[in-house]
Amino acid sequence: MSPKFTADQAFIRETNLSLVLRLIHSQAPVSRAQLAITTGLNKSTVSSLVDELLERNLVHEVGNNAGGAGRPATMLEVNAQAGNVIGVELGVDFVSVAVTDFLGNILWRKREEANPNEDQEKMINQTLRIVKEAMTVGKKKNQRFLGLGLATPGTVNIEEGVLIFAPNLHWRNVQFGKIFAEQTKLRIFVENDANAAAVAEHLFGTARQVQDFLFVFSGVGIGGGLFLNGKLYRGKNGYAGEIGHFPIMAEPSQTVCHCGNRGCWETYANQYSIIQRVQARLEVKRTSIIPKLMAEQNSGLTIPLIKQAADAGDKEAIDSFAEAGLAMGQGFAGLINIFNPKKMILGGPLSIAGEYLLPNIIEAVKRHSMPEIGQQAEIVLSTFGPDASLIGAVAIVVDDALSRFIQVDKK
Amino acid sequence: MSPKFTADQAFIRETNLSLVLRLIHSQAPVSRAQLAITTGLNKSTVSSLVDELLERNLVHEVGNNAGGAGRPATMLEVNAQAGNVIGVELGVDFVSVAVTDFLGNILWRKREEANPNEDQEKMINQTLRIVKEAMTVGKKKNQRFLGLGLATPGTVNIEEGVLIFAPNLHWRNVQFGKIFAEQTKLRIFVENDANAAAVAEHLFGTARQVQDFLFVFSGVGIGGGLFLNGKLYRGKNGYAGEIGHFPIMAEPSQTVCHCGNRGCWETYANQYSIIQRVQARLEVKRTSIIPKLMAEQNSGLTIPLIKQAADAGDKEAIDSFAEAGLAMGQGFAGLINIFNPKKMILGGPLSIAGEYLLPNIIEAVKRHSMPEIGQQAEIVLSTFGPDASLIGAVAIVVDDALSRFIQVDKK
DNA sequence: ATAATTAGTTTACAGCCACAACATATTATC
DNA sequence: GATAATATGTTGTGGCTGTAAACTAATTAT
Numbered sequence: 001m002s003p004k005f006t007a008d009q010a011f012i013r014e015t016n017l018s019l020v021l022r023l024i025h026s027q028a029p030v031s032r033a034q035l036a037i038t039t040g041l042n043k044s045t046v047s048s049l050v051d052e053l054l055e056r057n058l059v060h061e062v063g064n065n066a067g068g069a070g071r072p073a074t075m076l077e078v079n080a081q082a083g084n085v086i087g088v089e090l091g092v093d094f095v096s097v098a099v100t101d102f103l104g105n106i107l108w109r110k111r112e113e114a115n116p117n118e119d120q121e122k123m124i125n126q127t128l129r130i131v132k133e134a135m136t137v138g139k140k141k142n143q144r145f146l147g148l149g150l151a152t153p154g155t156v157n158i159e160e161g162v163l164i165f166a167p168n169l170h171w172r173n174v175q176f177g178k179i180f181a182e183q184t185k186l187r188i189f190v191e192n193d194a195n196a197a198a199v200a201e202h203l204f205g206t207a208r209q210v211q212d213f214l215f216v217f218s219g220v221g222i223g224g225g226l227f228l229n230g231k232l233y234r235g236k237n238g239y240a241g242e243i244g245h246f247p248i249m250a251e252p253s254q255t256v257c258h259c260g261n262r263g264c265w266e267t268y269a270n271q272y273s274i275i276q277r278v279q280a281r282l283e284v285k286r287t288s289i290i291p292k293l294m295a296e297q298n299s300g301l302t303i304p305l306i307k308q309a310a311d312a313g314d315k316e317a318i319d320s321f322a323e324a325g326l327a328m329g330q331g332f333a334g335l336i337n338i339f340n341p342k343k344m345i346l347g348g349p350l351s352i353a354g355e356y357l358l359p360n361i362i363e364a365v366k367r368h369s370m371p372e373i374g375q376q377a378e379i380v381l382s383t384f385g386p387d388a389s390l391i392g393a394v395a396i397v398v399d400d401a402l403s404r405f406i407q408v409d410k411k
Numbered sequence: 412m413s414p415k416f417t418a419d420q421a422f423i424r425e426t427n428l429s430l431v432l433r434l435i436h437s438q439a440p441v442s443r444a445q446l447a448i449t450t451g452l453n454k455s456t457v458s459s460l461v462d463e464l465l466e467r468n469l470v471h472e473v474g475n476n477a478g479g480a481g482r483p484a485t486m487l488e489v490n491a492q493a494g495n496v497i498g499v500e501l502g503v504d505f506v507s508v509a510v511t512d513f514l515g516n517i518l519w520r521k522r523e524e525a526n527p528n529e530d531q532e533k534m535i536n537q538t539l540r541i542v543k544e545a546m547t548v549g550k551k552k553n554q555r556f557l558g559l560g561l562a563t564p565g566t567v568n569i570e571e572g573v574l575i576f577a578p579n580l581h582w583r584n585v586q587f588g589k590i591f592a593e594q595t596k597l598r599i600f601v602e603n604d605a606n607a608a609a610v611a612e613h614l615f616g617t618a619r620q621v622q623d624f625l626f627v628f629s630g631v632g633i634g635g636g637l638f639l640n641g642k643l644y645r646g647k648n649g650y651a652g653e654i655g656h657f658p659i660m661a662e663p664s665q666t667v668c669h670c671g672n673r674g675c676w677e678t679y680a681n682q683y684s685i686i687q688r689v690q691a692r693l694e695v696k697r698t699s700i701i702p703k704l705m706a707e708q709n710s711g712l713t714i715p716l717i718k719q720a721a722d723a724g725d726k727e728a729i730d731s732f733a734e735a736g737l738a739m740g741q742g743f744a745g746l747i748n749i750f751n752p753k754k755m756i757l758g759g760p761l762s763i764a765g766e767y768l769l770p771n772i773i774e775a776v777k778r779h780s781m782p783e784i785g786q787q788a789e790i791v792l793s794t795f796g797p798d799a800s801l802i803g804a805v806a807i808v809v810d811d812a813l814s815r816f817i818q819v820d821k822k
Numbered sequence: 823a824t825a826a827t828t829a830g831t832t833t834a835c836a837g838c839c840a841c842a843a844c845a846t847a848t849t850a851t852c
Numbered sequence: 853g854a855t856a857a858t859a860t861g862t863t864g865t866g867g868c869t870g871t872a873a874a875c876t877a878a879t880t881a882t
Binding site: 008009010012013016041042044045048064067068069070071072 | 838
């Protein structure tokens with residue numbers, strides 16, 4: 001049925017602990033007195049809460065702040081050493097693993113090419129191998145791990161830690177939670193890549209304190225992390241966020257999307273659409289350095305290569321990005337009209353070309369959104385660029401630690 | 412900054428009172444014992460909460476339920492006599508007012524034609540006159556009023572009770588809250604019409620217990636009430652829900668939307684698009700009863716008239732609805748992909764033709780949505796048809812009474 | 823008649839936060 | 853340099869909360 005929500009004293013304590021911890025996280029350094037004012041809680045209550053957080057090593061005092069008159073305040077900060085976190089990002093053709101401290105600072109990272117089509121078990125074992133390597137890093141630093149987060153394309157059952165279906169990987173029903181828990185003995189958190197990236201921006205990035213924003217993950221397709229009313233929105237089954245499949249034109253002539261339909265927005269605005277635009281231009285106009293770059297680097301026509309050409313001032317590259325930017329912006333406008341968000345964050349592989357896309361996205365939003373709504377939305381690039389989902393994997397672990405006060409096993 | 416959320420004892424009590432009251436509302440008749448099981452609260456706590464609700468006259472006992480073995484349960488129900496509510500719907504060309512009991516049962520209602528373009532003050536005075544008439548009804552029944560809800564098109568600042576901007580009415584910054592509070596001495600709640608309708612469905616209609624659904628309000632334009640994670644989503648400024656302005660086609664050839672853009676989804680799926688479809692058909696094909704109906708009734712080409720023709724089996728009318736249904740369904744599919752909702756509810760003036768639209772909406776959703784997501788969404792007609800916003804105006808008052816336990820002035 | 827079962831109440835209790843008084847540590851002022 | 857002013861943070865009391873367990877109450881099963 002509907003999720004029951006009862007409250008008791010333990011709930012009060014947990015809510016207030018979490019509130020204070022999150023405020024210390026987002027507004028560090030702060031004093032107990034400042035916390036009392038911003039929360040509305042009594043000074044003594046704040047002291048009691050902070051004492052508990054200090055005891056749990058989640059925060060620490062960082063000297064005094066002698067400002068004006070009066071007793072100087074003892075400033076508080078979240079303790080970066082509260083514990084380490086492992087983040088894993090599963091991509092369509094790579095695996096990334098990172099070890100960070102509690103504040104998301106990267107202590108170690110590794111990326112390997114991978115091929116999910118070849119053999120699922122092989123890729124999982126590859127991932128496990130890198131994870132175990134990562135764990136030795138944490139051990140050396142004598143730190144406990146708070147957990148392991150895994151970001152993957154596709155839809156995820158976060159309670160069970162199961163990847164339900166990832167069209168890009170052609171995977172179904174993968175028990176990540178179970179497999180990784182057995183192999184690492186850590187607490188495992190599995191989340192969709194765009195959702196994870198959204199949490200990363202909320203916790204560590206450009207969307208701190210922002211209650212309503214969309215993370216637009218653009219790459220092979222376009223997915224979205226919907227952060228609404230101060231939390232992730234997942235929909236009935238966790239499928240929410242398939243923003244790339246709004247049918248913006250259902251004529252039979254349109255490109256077939258990999259979802260099987262025609263005229264999905266993402267077919268006009270994903271990375272392949274840019275490659276197509278460049279190809280079309282190269283066929284008519286040859287004054288571009290792109291063919292030369294491809295020959296030199298023995299590379300196909302890829303986004304990084306087109307970006308490189310644009311950096312060198314190549315008009316065909318720049319114009320292709322501009323055109324794609326307008327198409328992306330059209331979808332952004334529609335989403336802004338629907339959501340009235342404070343921010344729209346562009347991330348994913350395509351965001352490496354953000355500087356060329358963004359001005360036209362903004363232009364298209366201005367043109368196609370309702371003025372009252374469009375003016376309210378800031379359109380920005382992801383803080384973490386192509387690493388957004390990897391940091392996101394870390395963020396979902398940290399976010400849990402900021403919320404829950406379940407005893408973490410000591411080492 | 413971000414809304415702080417602190418918890419204290421009063422909050423616990425209010426949360427649990429509200430939880431129990433809502434459960435009694437949605438699952439009546441229900442016993443204390445059942446409530447204890449479903450909430451997870453202790454039996455004694457439930458008794459204490461129920462005692463308080465009884466004292467406040469919000470619920471009442473309705474006999475025993477002698478089922479199997481054991482002491483028979485005392486069943487509880489929300490007290491319809493807890494207080495009356497006034498609902499007001501401001502339409503583009505009418506005003507509706509209703510008096511209901513606490514369960515939303517209509518005790519009295521009145522609808523008058525109105526013209527917002529003529530004179531704002533005149534229309535407000537007209538509304539106030541009907542409201543005062545309504546209040547004499549409640550007085551006769553010796554009932555107190557819990558409040559007055561007002562549903563209006565446009566964007567609303569719900570804290571202040573101000574209509575910010577309603578393009579269809581050409582109104583800006585109307586202080587409904589202030590005006591109505593002064594004139595009626597009641598607590599006033601102002602809300603956007605689509606949002607109000609969504610609350611009505613959640614509280615009294617087809618979306619009871621549904622956490623994630625969209626109310627699609629189709630009429631002159633297409634607006635949406637977004638009910639996500641168990642509550643209304645309003646966005647940063649309360650503008651959220653402009654689902655009609657997703658640019659599904661940006662070619663210069665398209666119809667200009669009243670938002671100023673071209674190719675908005677709603678221009679393919681609003682009531683005017685249906686009228687256009689019928690007109691186009693009538694120009695080529697004359698075997699339709701529509702011209703005859705228009706002549707007989709001395710009426711223009713309206714949706715009710717086309718509906719009447721469809722009821723009589725007129726192929727042109729039926730086919731026009733079918734075509735529009737497919738266009739609506741295309742947008743529904745896009746929204747379903749984005750939101751992964753449990754339900755999509757079609758309401759608003761166009762919903763009187765729901766039986767002709769719905770099959771094609773469902774067909775288009777099947778065709779254009781991602782199968783995993785589309786299969787999850789039930790697509791249904793509003794329980795209240797064209798009255799959804801009027802009942803919604805009532806619902807926002809009831810919803811508040813179910814949540815808050817501020818002392819209501821006695822009579 | 824007695825036991826079993828289920829509903830609801832009473833009483834003792836521990837946890838939580840608010841409040842007010844207090845201790846602490848600095849700057850401002852004379 | 854002493855005193856006042858100011859701001860930070862702590863301590864102890866009290867009221868409110870839900871929990872737990874023992875209790876009463878009202879029915880059916882045997």
